[in-house]
Amino acid sequence: MSDDALIVLEKVNKWFGPLHVLDDVNLSVARGEVVVVIGPSGSGKSTLCRAINRLEPINSGTITFDGRPLPAEGRALARLRSEVGMVFQSFNLFAHKTILQNVMIGPVKVRREKPVEVHDRAMALLERVGIANQADKYPAQLSGGQQQRVAIARALAMQPKALLFDEPTSALDPEMVGEVLDVMTSLARDGMTMVVVTHEMGFARHAANRVVFMADGQLVEQAAPAEFFASPKSDRAKDFLSKILTH
Amino acid sequence: MSVFSDPTNRDVYVTGFLWILKLTLASSVCALVLGTLLAAMRVSPVPVLRGFGAAWVNIFRNTPLTLIVFFCYFGLYSTLGFTTSNDLELNNYWLGVVGLSVYTAAFVCEAIRSGINTVPAGQAEAARAIGMTFRQTLTSIVLPQAGRAVIAPLGSIFIALAKNATIVGTIGLMESSNAMKQLINDNGNAVFAIFFVFAGTFAVVLIPTGYGFGWLADRLAVKR
Numbered sequence: 001m002s003d004d005a006l007i008v009l010e011k012v013n014k015w016f017g018p019l020h021v022l023d024d025v026n027l028s029v030a031r032g033e034v035v036v037v038i039g040p041s042g043s044g045k046s047t048l049c050r051a052i053n054r055l056e057p058i059n060s061g062t063i064t065f066d067g068r069p070l071p072a073e074g075r076a077l078a079r080l081r082s083e084v085g086m087v088f089q090s091f092n093l094f095a096h097k098t099i100l101q102n103v104m105i106g107p108v109k110v111r112r113e114k115p116v117e118v119h120d121r122a123m124a125l126l127e128r129v130g131i132a133n134q135a136d137k138y139p140a141q142l143s144g145g146q147q148q149r150v151a152i153a154r155a156l157a158m159q160p161k162a163l164l165f166d167e168p169t170s171a172l173d174p175e176m177v178g179e180v181l182d183v184m185t186s187l188a189r190d191g192m193t194m195v196v197v198t199h200e201m202g203f204a205r206h207a208a209n210r211v212v213f214m215a216d217g218q219l220v221e222q223a224a225p226a227e228f229f230a231s232p233k234s235d236r237a238k239d240f241l242s243k244i245l246t247h
Numbered sequence: 248m249s250v251f252s253d254p255t256n257r258d259v260y261v262t263g264f265l266w267i268l269k270l271t272l273a274s275s276v277c278a279l280v281l282g283t284l285l286a287a288m289r290v291s292p293v294p295v296l297r298g299f300g301a302a303w304v305n306i307f308r309n310t311p312l313t314l315i316v317f318f319c320y321f322g323l324y325s326t327l328g329f330t331t332s333n334d335l336e337l338n339n340y341w342l343g344v345v346g347l348s349v350y351t352a353a354f355v356c357e358a359i360r361s362g363i364n365t366v367p368a369g370q371a372e373a374a375r376a377i378g379m380t381f382r383q384t385l386t387s388i389v390l391p392q393a394g395r396a397v398i399a400p401l402g403s404i405f406i407a408l409a410k411n412a413t414i415v416g417t418i419g420l421m422e423s424s425n426a427m428k429q430l431i432n433d434n435g436n437a438v439f440a441i442f443f444v445f446a447g448t449f450a451v452v453l454i455p456t457g458y459g460f461g462w463l464a465d466r467l468a469v470k471r
Contacts, residue, residue: 055372061309073292075380082378092373095469096392109387141469151373158377 004092006031006193007052012061014047014217021047022058023217029162029195034188036204036225037246039199039214040240045197046089047165048214052195053084053162066161077089083111086154091147094140099126099150100135106158118157129183152183162193169200180217181207205229213237250437251444256430263426270343270412270422275405277348282355287385289360301358312414317365318345320418336420343415351408358400362393367471373382393465402460406453421446 006015007029014022021044029035037045048054052063054070054077063070065084071077093102103122107113126132129149131142139147148168154164163237165184167178176202181203188194198204204211204225211228213221221228232238248257288300302362307315319342323329331341366389374384412423427445431438 053376055376078375078378080378081251081376084376086373086376088369088373088376092367092369094370094373094388094470096395105387109383110378124388138470148375153379154373190366 004030006033006066007195008064009048009051010062010064012048012051012058014044014051014056014058017230018141019136021217023049025061025217025219027212027219027222030082030136031161031193032191034192034194034196034207035210035212036208037195037212037214038199038201038204038240039220040114043214045214046166049130049195051163052164053081053086055086056163063160068092078110081105082158084162085158086150087151087155087165087168089142089164089170091139091151091171093147093150093154095137095139098136098138099131099142100233102150103154106154110158110161112116113158115150122157126137127162130179137164143176148176149183152180156187162195163187165194165196165198167197167199172235176232183243197243201229213240250430250434250441256434257430259421259464260423262442263351263421266340266415266420266422267409268410270340270347270415270420271405273344274347274351274400274412277344278351278355279401280351280406281348283359283390285352285356286359286363287390290363290385292381301347304356307350308442310350312346312350312411314412314416315350316343316418317332319343319346323384324456337437339415339418339420341417341438342418343412343420347408347412347415351404354404354407355401358388358397358404359393361388361400362397365396366392392469395464395469398464398467399460402457402464405460406457409453409456410449 005028007027010245012022012025015018023044025048027048029187038046039045047056051101053059053064053207065080068080071080077097093099094105100122103125103227104115105116106123123132123135126135129152131146131149134146135207139150142150143240147198156234164220168184171182172180177200181200182227183204184194184196185207196208208225210222211225212219213228213234213236219235221232221237223233228237229241232241251260283322285300285303291297291305320339321336323345324338324342330338333337353388363456370383370388370392379387413422423445425439430441434441
């Protein structure tokens with residue numbers, strides 16, 4: 001485990017009733033690293049991702065972010081969450097706020113920054129994800145791909161130390177997947193620390209530093225993408241890859 | 248209609264409805280504030296607050312309003328000596344506002360709570376994920392959306408409140424139903440005319456109010 005680890009999970013366990021969704025998971029993500037988590041559905045990938053900012057509390061084990069263990073519910077946890085951006089499968093843009101307000105609300109409400117200053121940064125972020133011209137619209141007026149790009153801008157507005165992506169393209173029409181992956185790829189290139197749960201093998205191949213394969217709540221295998229896709233070691237991973245890569 | 252051409256009678260009629268108007272306005276503001284607080288308690292992570300909210304709703308929603316208003320008068324005022332004004336009429340008015348508010352707040356609370364349930368869980372999750380506290384999540388994200396979803400049901404609650412305000416007549420305030428009773432006592436030959444004027448006044452004000460709330464609900468609806 002390097003000293004430069006930003007996110008560290010040690011012996012993390014979680015049960016949903018009798019279902020063991022996270023089974024002794026150990027994972028360390030270094031600063032600037034892009035870790036892509038793949039695996040069959042129900043393998044615990046999303047739970048793992050959501051556990052990192054405690055949207056999903058764990059039953060045992062420890063999770064440390066930037067050297068500090070995750071606090072229990074309360075202000076300290078809120079502060080930690082403000083440093084970890086999250087992008088959801090279903091976008092979850094605030095439906096009653098405009099695109100610009102969605103991006104500005106975090107810095108203004110949580111960090112108490114001045115709206116005038118946040119405005120320029122928010123517009124620059126919308127520019128970066130290519131939706132500055134839609135700033136005054138409401139989420140429902142945008143396509144899924146556009147909404148997801150706004151969600152990324154909203155997360156970036158908090159200037160987070162890491163970004164978590166929970167199946168960010170799974171709810172999108174196929175033709176919109178590319179525009180979201182483009183934004184994510186450019187973030188990866190800029191050195192953002194990212195944990196990405198996804199089924200996009202292309203993204204895993206070209207943008208990830210490391211691929212983590214999960215099955216049945218266990219972290220089965222992890223390797224650099226080239227190595228993982230060329231010669232998976234475990235049978236579960238071979239089986240999984242053979243099913244998704246043959247078509 | 249000759250009953251209402253007499254200025255004294257007209258005065259009784261106008262004063263009666265002015266009381267109803269004041270009772271309704273004051274109580275709806277109090278009930279809205281109180282009901283929103285109660286709804287926040289009922290969804291809060293603190294068990295004591297949740298219990299308090301639930302108890303409030305169960306007690307006041309299931310007690311007849313007449314009993315609550317009676318209790319305000321005979322219990323709070325006569326027995327416990329709780330007074331709100333030295334003017335007897337104003338005192339009764341405020342006791343009525345207390346009764347109407349605590350009763351209506353229970354219904355407002357339940358309406359808002361059902362509104363909160365219409366807001367997808369992902370909205371609160373996204374708010375927490377950017378670092379909002381429970382309170383910020385509730386006041387900035389959940390309640391504004393819940394509020395828009397419950398404008399129409401709140402309209403029904405406030406219309407019921409306006410009619411329920413006549414119950415304050417039972418503790419001596421000369422509001423519209425007492426005014427009507429007095430006019431009928433004095434003008435036994437015009438019962439129907441008096442009745443229809445009073446009932447009609449409620450209808451004329453409340454029917455557009457209902458449509459107004461419906462219009463507002465459509466206009467402010469959150470698009471998903």
